[in-house]
Every structure is written in structure tokens, then in C-alpha cells.
Amino acid sequence: MFRLTTLFFLVMFVIGTDTFLISPxxxxxxxxxxxxTEYAGWMVGAYALxxxxxxxxxxPLSDGWDRKKVMLSGMVCFAVSTMLCGFATGFGSMFLFRFLAGVSAAFTAPQVWASIPALFPPSKIAKVSGIVMAGLAASQAFGIPIGSLLASTHWSYPFFTIGACALLVAVFIFYALPAMKPNQDPQTKNPIFSRYLPLLNSPLARRAFLAHFLFQGGFFAAFSFIGKWVTDRFHLSIDQAGxxxxxxxxxxxxGSFGGAYVIQKLNRFNTLVAxxxxxxxxxxxxxxxxxxxxxxxVYFFIFVNMGIAFPLILGMLNxxxxxxxxxxxxxxxxxxxxxxxxxSWIAGLLYATFNGFSSVGLFAAACFAGSLLCFIFSGIVNNQAQAKKELAS
Known part of the structure; x- marks a missing residue:
């Protein structure tokens, strides 16, 4: 089990590092x-798009395929497209290669979260999810410094380095991950987008995903403007902001490593609310x-909560x-x-209109409040049995 946990940690670390790599x-x-400048941001946006x-x-495709093959193929394509970024000769080629890296990551990363409940006993899922989330958290902490350090020699080195690391992780996937044959449930044989119908038709699932949307929107709205805020307010340099x-x-x-312990002590509902x-x-x-x-x-506590809440939310949704x-x-x-x-777009409008972070902070707080209410009233936090019954009907 340690081998699989390490593998999933590395998958999320490599993908997360690539996400933040281009910023510096x-x-x-x-x-x-x-x-x-107005086009430069699309070198980041291409990946997200x-x-x-x-x-x-x-x-939906991966639910009908062997997850090992999907993860392996996605990681190889991710490695190649990331290394190709180092050969980009202009905005068009960089946009294309970053877009392809995002497509590859879209096939790879979700397999990690979908594989954890299939490969680990229920008592271990929260702990493993927290450790895997720590891989993404570590990429947030180290992604920008890694990119800056490597780019100080040549701008292409970060892409070649992360691409090479992704290939090594692909080898790890090939040897360490067991085959996970598709479930024979009839839902996995339906047309692609019709497989979303059980979720779209369920009021519980709709409220839970709305809560997830508000949670992520509020957090990343504030996250996007941390650097600008500390620079404007405290007159920090770019290095200091980093x-x-x-x-x-x-x-x-x-938060990611300690999440399982906190949930065990407080229970899932109290952890989320607190x-x-x-x-x-x-x-x-x-x-x-x-x-x-x-x-x-103060912001440290927000990030601790993010490390605890994110895998908890993904676990409830899965x-x-x-x-x-x-x-x-x-x-x-x-x-x-x-x-x-x-x-991020709304936060930018608020920051520019009201000339500061106060409105952004209030927006993030409102999003978190709305998210909490949606989670509570959806019933997903305490009533998983009802959730499964509703989606099966």
C-alpha cells in the first residue's frame, strides 16, 4: 500500500508542478x-482550458476502460507535451503544447482519485487521500521556486526536467499499479455524456457539486490575488512574494497530512463546519x-483548511x-x-473596482458560506446511504 500511495503522491506532484511551472x-x-500582456496569460490559461x-x-471514457492503461497513457502524453513546450518557437506553438499538456492531465489526474476507493480499504481512504493531496499541495509550495531556479539557466529547462520526471513516473505506473478492469455496471456502457445524467438528475448531487464550485471559486479568487495584494500593501518584491x-x-x-487525524477526532461534519x-x-x-x-x-490557517477539506470533499463526491x-x-x-x-475574473473586477483586497476577501467569505450551506442542506455530509439510493433510482 505504501508503494501505491507514493505513486499517487508523485503523479499529483508532477502534474501540479507543471500547472504552476509557467507562472514565473x-x-x-x-x-x-x-x-x-493581455495574451501572455493564455500561456497559463491554455493548460486550464x-x-x-x-x-x-x-x-466517462475511463469508467469503461482499464484505469491503469488510462493513467499510463495519459502520463506518457503529458510528459511528451510538457517537453515539447521547451521547443516552442512562438506563442502559437506554446499555446498548443500547453493545451495538450492540460488534455493529458485531464485523463491522468482523475484516475488517481477514482483509484483510491478501489484499491484501499474504507478505513484508509481518508489518510491516503490526504497524503495524495499533499502531493498537489507540495507542488503549490515548490512549483514556482523550482521553475524559477531551473529557468535561471535557460527558460526551457523547467519543461525538459518536469517532462523527464513525468516519464519516470509513467515507468512507476507500469510496474506498480495493478490492472483495474472496468466495472460491468450498465451505466458504464451508456453514451459518454449520458453518464452524467444520474448526477444531473439528483438534487443531492447538484447541491454537492454547487458547494464544490463555490468552495473552489472562493478559494482561488483570493489565491489569485495574494501576490498582488502583498506587493501593493506591504511593498514586497517578486522574490519576497514568492x-x-x-x-x-x-x-x-x-492540512493534507493531518486531515485524516482531524476527521477521526472531530468527525466529517464537524471538521467541515469548523x-x-x-x-x-x-x-x-x-x-x-x-x-x-x-x-x-492567518492565511496559513486557510491553507491548512484547504488541505483538509479538499480530499474530504472529493471523497464525499466519489x-x-x-x-x-x-x-x-x-x-x-x-x-x-x-x-x-x-x-479569478470576478476577483479581478472587484480588486480593480474597489481598489484593494477587502472586497475580494468578502467575496471569498461569501462563497465559503454558500458552499457550507449547500453541503449541509444537500445531506451528503451525513447521509451517504441516501445519496447512493437517490443516484441509483
Missing amino acids: LIPTLQNMFHIP GYALFALIAG YVMFFLGLGNIV GFLVSIACFIVLPHLPSVAAFEG SLNPTIRGTISSLANSIMYAATTLG
Whole structure:
């Protein structure tokens, strides 16, 4: 079991690192490719676009295939497309290769979350999910520093390095992951998009996914503007802002590793409610803190909660219907990227209109409050049996 846990950790770390890899390279690539600022962000957005669009297809398809083959093929394609980014000669080729990397990740990452309930006993799922989430959290903490360090020698080195690491992980998948034949449930033989119908027709599932959307939208709205806020408010340099992000990423790692223990002590409902209420209070007070140290300390608790809540939420969503876990995981990931895009856009409007982070913090707090209410009233937190019954009908 340790081998599989390590494998899933590495898959999420490599994919997560690639997600954040290009951020410190934008000024260099913008100058090299001679593109205006308004287009430069699409070198990041291309990855998210490829992921969000194809995750909706990848999930239903993977429920009818051997998950090992899907994960292996996706990781190989991810490695190749990432390395191709290092050969990009302009904005068009970089956009294409980043888009393909996002498509490959859309087929790979959801298999991890769908495989955990299939390969581990119920008593271990929360712990394993937390450790795997720590892989994504570690990529948030180390992705930007890794990209900056490698790019200091040549801009292409980060892409070649992460691509090579992805190939090694693909070899690990080939030797360590057992075959996972598709479930013979009739739902897995339906046309692709019709497999979403049990989720769309279930009021419980709709409320749960809406809660997931609000949670991700609120978090990433605030996350997107941390660097700008600390730079504007505390006059930090880009390097100093990067150290702030590194510290916050450690909070995510702490939450991911400690999540299973917290859930065991408080139970799932109390963990969710307490974490969300603490985060809401933190978002409200953040803009009024007098120092960088205070800001980091309060935001650290938000990231700890993110590390605990994210795998907990994915676990609840995946338990809705065990026969379509790939579909559920892909829908959850697609919703996350859609919420990230929308939340960041709204946060940008709020920040520019009201000239500061206060409105962004209030928006994030409102999203978390709405998410908590949706989770509670959906009944998914306490009533998994009813959820399965409703989706099966």
C-alpha cells in the first residue's frame, strides 16, 4: 500500500508542478515571443482550458476502460507535451503544447482519485487521500521556486526536467499499479455524456457539486490575488512574494497530512463546519492585518483548511456512485478549473473596482458560506446511504 500511495503522491506532484511551472516564466516568454500582456496569460490559461474541456470526456471514457492503461497513457502524453513546450518557437506553438499538456492531465489526474476507493480499504481512504493531496499541495509550495531556479539557466529547462520526471513516473505506473478492469455496471456502457445524467438528475448531487464550485471559486479568487495584494500593501518584491507563497503552501501540506487525524477526532461534519467557519473569519480579517507576518499566519490557517477539506470533499463526491468514479472525479476537476477561472475574473473586477483586497476577501467569505450551506442542506455530509439510493433510482 505504501508503494501505491507514493505513486499517487508523485503523479499529483508532477502534474501540479507543471500547472504552476509557467507562472514565473511569463515575463521571459512574453519578451521572447513578442506578445502583449493581455495574451501572455493564455500561456497559463491554455493548460486550464485543455483540462476543463477534456475532463468531461475523460471521466466517462475511463469508467469503461482499464484505469491503469488510462493513467499510463495519459502520463506518457503529458510528459511528451510538457517537453515539447521547451521547443516552442512562438506563442502559437506554446499555446498548443500547453493545451495538450492540460488534455493529458485531464485523463491522468482523475484516475488517481477514482483509484483510491478501489484499491484501499474504507478505513484508509481518508489518510491516503490526504497524503495524495499533499502531493498537489507540495507542488503549490515548490512549483514556482523550482521553475524559477531551473529557468535561471535557460527558460526551457523547467519543461525538459518536469517532462523527464513525468516519464519516470509513467515507468512507476507500469510496474506498480495493478490492472483495474472496468466495472460491468450498465451505466458504464451508456453514451459518454449520458453518464452524467444520474448526477444531473439528483438534487443531492447538484447541491454537492454547487458547494464544490463555490468552495473552489472562493478559494482561488483570493489565491489569485495574494501576490498582488502583498506587493501593493506591504511593498514586497517578486522574490519576497514568492517566499510568502512557499510558506502558505506548507500550510496546505500540513492540512493534507493531518486531515485524516482531524476527521477521526472531530468527525466529517464537524471538521467541515469548523474549517469553513474559521476560513470565513480569516477572509474577512485578512485585508485589515497590519503586517506581513500577521497576514501569513492567518492565511496559513486557510491553507491548512484547504488541505483538509479538499480530499474530504472529493471523497464525499466519489462516494455518490462507486460505478462512475471516473465520471465524478473528472466532473469535480472540471468544475474546479471552471470555478478558478470565474472566481479569478470576478476577483479581478472587484480588486480593480474597489481598489484593494477587502472586497475580494468578502467575496471569498461569501462563497465559503454558500458552499457550507449547500453541503449541509444537500445531506451528503451525513447521509451517504441516501445519496447512493437517490443516484441509483
